[in-house]
Amino acid sequence: MFNIITRRTLLEYCKKYPVAATALFEWYHELVLTNYKNFNELKLGYPNASLVSDDRVVFNIMGNKFRLVVRIVFEFKSIQIKWFGTHAEYDKINVETIQYKKK
Secondary structure (H helix, E strand, C coil): CEEEEEEHHHHHHHHCCCCHHHHHHHHHHHHHCCCCCHHHHHHHHHHCEEEEECEEEEEEEECCCEEEEEEEEHCCCCEEEEEEEEEECCCCCCCCCCCCCCC
C-alpha cells in the first residue's frame, strides 16, 4: 500500500478543478490500495503513465483532459503530489522541476 503525501494537496486540486474531483479520488483510492514494486508494474495498471526524471510519473486523468505529476519512491511506497492541471496548463510547465505551491 502506498502513502500519498499529502491528501490535503489532492483536496486543494479538487477544489480548483471540481470537474476532475471524482477522477482524482478514484486515482487516489486505486493507488493507496496497490502494491506496485516498480514502474514496470505500475505501467501494467496505468498504460498511459509516463516516467520522467527524479522518479516523477505523469498520469493522464479523465481521458487526458488533465495531467497529474507525482514523485513515486517505490522502495518506500510513497507518492508525493507535485502538480495537477489541464493538458493545456501542463504544456506550459517544466515537469522535471515543478513543485506544489501552497496558497
